[in-house]
Amino acid sequence: xxxxxxxxxxxxxxxxxxxxxxxxxxxxxxxxxxxxDGGGGGYMGLRVYDNSNTLVSGNEYQYASKxxxxxxxxxSTWFSSNADQIAPIVTGVNASKQGGGAVIRIFNADIAKxxxxxxxxVSQDSNFHAAVGKACHKTAEIISxxxxxxxxxxxxxxxxxxxx
Amino acid sequence: MSxxxxxxxxxxxxxxxxxxxxxxxxxxxLTRAGKYTNLGQLELIETQTGSGVGAIDFVDIKETEYxxxxxxxxxxxxxxxxxxxxxxMRNAGSSSFVEAGNQWANQTGRADSGTFSGNPSTxxxxxxxxxxxxxxxxxxxxxxxxxxxxxxxSKYSMTSHYTxxxxxxxxEYMFNVGGGHxxxxxxxxxxxxxxxxxxxxxxxTSLYGIKVYK
Numbered sequence: 589x590x591x592x593x594x595x596x597x598x599x600x601x602x603x604x605x606x607x608x609x610x611x612x613x614x615x616x617x618x619x620x621x622x623x624x625d626g627g628g629g630g631y632m633g634l635r636v637y638d639n640s641n642t643l644v645s646g647n648e649y650q651y652a653s654k655x656x657x658x659x660x661x662x663x664s665t666w667f668s669s670n671a672d673q674i675a676p677i678v679t680g681v682n683a684s685k686q687g688g689g690a691v692i693r694i695f696n697a698d699i700a701k702x703x704x705x706x707x708x709x710v711s712q713d714s715n716f717h718a719a720v721g722k723a724c725h726k727t728a729e730i731i732s733x734x735x736x737x738x739x740x741x742x743x744x745x746x747x748x749x750x751x752x
Numbered sequence: 753m754s755x756x757x758x759x760x761x762x763x764x765x766x767x768x769x770x771x772x773x774x775x776x777x778x779x780x781x782l783t784r785a786g787k788y789t790n791l792g793q794l795e796l797i798e799t800q801t802g803s804g805v806g807a808i809d810f811v812d813i814k815e816t817e818y819x820x821x822x823x824x825x826x827x828x829x830x831x832x833x834x835x836x837x838x839x840x841m842r843n844a845g846s847s848s849f850v851e852a853g854n855q856w857a858n859q860t861g862r863a864d865s866g867t868f869s870g871n872p873s874t875x876x877x878x879x880x881x882x883x884x885x886x887x888x889x890x891x892x893x894x895x896x897x898x899x900x901x902x903x904x905x906s907k908y909s910m911t912s913h914y915t916x917x918x919x920x921x922x923x924e925y926m927f928n929v930g931g932g933h934x935x936x937x938x939x940x941x942x943x944x945x946x947x948x949x950x951x952x953x954x955x956x957t958s959l960y961g962i963k964v965y966k
Contacts (some may be wrong), residue, residue: 591963654859656931657857659872662859666759668932687901687906688900688907689898689901691912710910710933712910713909716931717909718857718931720929
């Protein structure tokens with residue numbers, strides 16, 4: 589696992605761009621997210637930047653995810669075959685400075701194939717939440733980066749590794 | 753000594769600012785001193801292997817050095833059929849591991865019945881990472897656990913895990929995925945891997961720190 593880059597937001601933000609992070613020859617890239625402050629609430633989605641650094645916001649994403657809650661009532665409705673983003677990387681974050689994080693694994697970023705993702709996030713609302721999912725950017729193209737899209741705002745750090 | 757009788761001083765070495773040419777011994781010494789720039793390591797904190805214990809404790813976890821810890825578990829087996837594999841954390845300054853109020857939420861899948869079950873708790877004596885374990889010596893559990901923010905007293909210390917194992921029902925395949933926390937935003941300085949009844953009959957487990965370079 590080779591360290592590539594570290595990013596941090598300047599306070600709470602609604603979007604967090606990690607651009608020009610791929611193209612380094614790895615079959616798998618791994619991103620570790622840390623939630624510094626989730627006080628803006630809501631869940632987190634993900635979009636990709638194509639090889640021209642253009643954000644892909646069309647309906648090019650498929651995902652199948654599930655949200656776990658320690659209080660019960662798991663949510664199995666996180667799925668789509670025609671979405672404009674992947675979701676949820678984390679869910680249920682509406683309390684300030686309570687922490688949490690996520691791991692995102694990205695496959696095929698550097699080749700003109702569909703890009704596949706696995707992710708698992710943990711966070712705290714009034715109780716513990718976990719999100720687990722698999723996803724695909726269903727366009728055969730090289731990608732150069734990702735955008736994390738917060739339905740509320742969050743302060744985050746991201747550390748990116750290439751996996752040999 | 754140079755032809756002018758000048759003996760240069762060795763340059764000051766620090767992480768991210770190394771100067772000169774290094775032989776293997778230099779690299780070894782500087783690495784141990786935390787002064788050699790070697791980015792991107794999954795840094796081993798401790799490995800434990802053994803058998804016949806009730807719990808495995810990691811108590812020198814370097815929680816303030818890493819934002820994220822990574823625990824690998826393999827060849828983990830319980831002596832008593834049907835037991836749970838669990839995590840407990842120790843709050844900094846405490847002599848005991850947290851046995852009340854733990855929260856967790858996980859999902860299990862069973863090959864024998866095709867059953868997928870959600871298993872939540874808001875008040876538990878542990879954080880579950882495997883349930884209904886079989887005690888067959890070939891049905892051992894393998895998996896991993898991430899820990900977030902163990903060294904940050906203002907945040908919950910959260911876990912995220914995947915495990916696979918043979919279950920108590922004829923050792924059929926079962927997985928468990930999810931996470932949890934110890935319900936108190938506090939610094940954690942110890943991790944316990946345990947079971948809820950009987951002994952751990954065999955185990956191999958390693959704790960790593962994931963270095964974040966800022």
